[in-house]
Amino acid sequence: MFNKQKKFEQAVLSGEYANDDIEYSSYYKDSFKRLKKNKMAMVCAIIIVILVIIAVFAPVLAPYDPDVQDYANILKAPSKAHLLGTDEYGRDILSRIIYGTRVSLSVGLLAQALATLIGVTLGALAAYYGGWVDTVISRITEIFAAFPDLIFAMGIMFVIGPGIKNIFIALGLLTWVRTARMIRGQILQLKEKEYVEAAKASGATAFHTITKHLIPNCISTVIVLVTLGIPNAIMYEASLSFLGLGIQPPTASWGSMISSAQPFISYLPTYSIFPGIAIMITVIAFNIFGDGLRDALDPKMKN
Amino acid sequence: MLSYILKRLAQTVLVLFGITLITFILLNVVPGDPVAMMLDKRADEATIEKVRHEMGLDVPLPEQYINFVKGAVRLDFGKSYFTKENVMDALVRSFKVTVKLAVMSFLFACVIGLTCGMIAAVYRGKWIDSLLMTLSMVGVSAPSFWIAIILQIVIGLKLDLLPISGFDGPLNYILPSIALGTRYAGSIARITRTSMLDVIKQDYIRTARSKGVKEFLVIMKHALKNAMIPIVTLVGTELGYMLTGSMLIEKVFAIPGIGKLAVDGMMNRDLPLLQGTVVYIALVFVIVNLVVDISYAFIDPRIRYGKGGE
Numbered sequence: 001m002f003n004k005q006k007k008f009e010q011a012v013l014s015g016e017y018a019n020d021d022i023e024y025s026s027y028y029k030d031s032f033k034r035l036k037k038n039k040m041a042m043v044c045a046i047i048i049v050i051l052v053i054i055a056v057f058a059p060v061l062a063p064y065d066p067d068v069q070d071y072a073n074i075l076k077a078p079s080k081a082h083l084l085g086t087d088e089y090g091r092d093i094l095s096r097i098i099y100g101t102r103v104s105l106s107v108g109l110l111a112q113a114l115a116t117l118i119g120v121t122l123g124a125l126a127a128y129y130g131g132w133v134d135t136v137i138s139r140i141t142e143i144f145a146a147f148p149d150l151i152f153a154m155g156i157m158f159v160i161g162p163g164i165k166n167i168f169i170a171l172g173l174l175t176w177v178r179t180a181r182m183i184r185g186q187i188l189q190l191k192e193k194e195y196v197e198a199a200k201a202s203g204a205t206a207f208h209t210i211t212k213h214l215i216p217n218c219i220s221t222v223i224v225l226v227t228l229g230i231p232n233a234i235m236y237e238a239s240l241s242f243l244g245l246g247i248q249p250p251t252a253s254w255g256s257m258i259s260s261a262q263p264f265i266s267y268l269p270t271y272s273i274f275p276g277i278a279i280m281i282t283v284i285a286f287n288i289f290g291d292g293l294r295d296a297l298d299p300k301m302k303n
Numbered sequence: 304m305l306s307y308i309l310k311r312l313a314q315t316v317l318v319l320f321g322i323t324l325i326t327f328i329l330l331n332v333v334p335g336d337p338v339a340m341m342l343d344k345r346a347d348e349a350t351i352e353k354v355r356h357e358m359g360l361d362v363p364l365p366e367q368y369i370n371f372v373k374g375a376v377r378l379d380f381g382k383s384y385f386t387k388e389n390v391m392d393a394l395v396r397s398f399k400v401t402v403k404l405a406v407m408s409f410l411f412a413c414v415i416g417l418t419c420g421m422i423a424a425v426y427r428g429k430w431i432d433s434l435l436m437t438l439s440m441v442g443v444s445a446p447s448f449w450i451a452i453i454l455q456i457v458i459g460l461k462l463d464l465l466p467i468s469g470f471d472g473p474l475n476y477i478l479p480s481i482a483l484g485t486r487y488a489g490s491i492a493r494i495t496r497t498s499m500l501d502v503i504k505q506d507y508i509r510t511a512r513s514k515g516v517k518e519f520l521v522i523m524k525h526a527l528k529n530a531m532i533p534i535v536t537l538v539g540t541e542l543g544y545m546l547t548g549s550m551l552i553e554k555v556f557a558i559p560g561i562g563k564l565a566v567d568g569m570m571n572r573d574l575p576l577l578q579g580t581v582v583y584i585a586l587v588f589v590i591v592n593l594v595v596d597i598s599y600a601f602i603d604p605r606i607r608y609g610k611g612g613e
């Protein structure tokens with residue numbers, strides 16, 4: 001996953017990935033055709049759709065209320081009444097995993113939305129204006145990139161406090177760097193194109209040029225970055241919640257479930273195993289789909 | 304070459320300065336007076352003032368920052384609020400443990416990753432390729448702390464082969480190293496396969512084969528050597544991640560490493576300890592990356608002259 005992102009990054013920076021001279025409707029149609037041929041990616045797309053449905057319809061799908069405690073049924077093994085068993089408060093593990101889908105997907109999506117907003121803005125400004133603007137933004141990017149990721153996220157969570165909104169913020173602040181770098185690289189190349197010069201010559205403002213001519217041509221890069229960024233964010237959320245710095249009880253999150261299951265590994269091992277499977281399936285689905293999407297949007301990238 | 308190194312060094316100094324600044328600003332906007340928290344509610348105003356003065360917290364923030372940087376340059380981060388231990392001593396003690404864990408995980412990741420990647424490349428399209436690539440996908444997508452717990456359940460509890468916590472003897476190292484290394488083994492396996500497949504297509508491999516060189520030698524001598532550059536690049540940065548990202552594994556196995564120190568610092572709101580740990584971890588990460596970059600510039604001349612400076 002990491003390597004592929006790196007490779008994608010290199011391709012973007014070296015200009016292989018600029019698709020500005022392709023006609024739009026047919027470009028996306030062709031990409032979609034290519035994507036449909038990739039069976040693994042399509043299977044993963046279906047899994048993602050199912051996950052979204054689970055998240056949206058969690059109250060309908062969950063057999064129990066995820067937060068209702070039942071002291072008569074504590075730490076029960078999987079049975080007909082509780083398909084995946086119950087936790088240390090007698091809560092239904094399946095229902096909690098179903099509700100956890102909401103947390104993971106919304107963290108993935110909103111953290112990426114924030115990262116994209118910061119990254120695209122700073123990347124575009126740095127590339128468009130160059131000079132001292134570029135220098136300042138690039139140095140800031142370097143400092144953020146030099147922080148080891150997990151300790152940085154932990155530090156921000158420590159400062160702003162736990163909770164789901166704060167996770168969006170922490171992960172957004174952690175992951176915008178990659179977006180900024182790639183958008184900067186791509187806009188540096190797009191800036192030299194004739195149509196941008198034409199726009200400038202006909203009196204377009206900087207704001208107009210950036211938002212109407214430059215950023216729209218980076219959309220496919222942004223789509224791939226977001227798709228591959230979501231599983232990363234989900235993994236960070238799980239890690240932070242596991243460390244006790246993320247989602248707080250009683251809200252169900254996959255990472256915090258594994259954390260509270262840890263003391264009971266000898267008594268009820270399945271309790272810690274099921275939430276991990278949920279994380280794994282989600283992350284794999286987004287990774288394979290994201291790879292497929294990248295290959296479909298630019299066939300030259302395919303190895 | 305020299306100008307590349309100098310440029311990279313200057314960049315590192317700037318980055319380190321930025322890191323201390325961000326850490327300081329972040330940690331000083333934390334709500335709650337650390338001195339009042341440390342002394343509990345019983346302390347009266349005069350005592351609080353006295354302790355504030357002793358800790359250098361009664362001067363304006365910019366001055367506190369300068370004092371912090373002055374200390375950091377001499378690797379002096381003050382004393383822990385709670386244990387009263389010198390922060391640097393705690394850092395060194397914990398870091399030794401983390402280095403052991405990271406080195407073992409690194410070896411595990413390299414050996415398993417390279418072997419699996421090579422086998423997958425040689426048997427491309429066969430069942431063993433699909434199996435290894437599926438496993439590596441699982442490896443990079445499963446949370447490391449979850450793998451750690453599965454290892455504890457299966458190898459520690461069910462089979463009763465290895466201890467599941469602590470870090471006292473060599474037997475204790477095995478499960479944590481596997482848990483920390485799995486993710487990196489997966490990504491090394493994937494890049495090894497890709498890189499090997501790129502090289503195997505080349506003419507000189509066909510030439511070697513047509514000369515009648517044994518297949519094993521073709522792979523080991525001609526292919527692997529040339530496939531190494533992207534692999535080495537990845538492996539270097541991964542060492543940095545293993546040295547700085549072990550807090551999850553340390554929590555699962557109750558290992559007293561640097562990650563545990565950071566988590567403890569957060570839980571106890573122990574600012575000097577936390578500040579020291581964050582800056583120390585970032586310092587290690589930045590220096591590992593600096594060394595890795597400079598050594599690549601030696602290995603690969605394209606970095607020295609080309610776009611690599613960016």
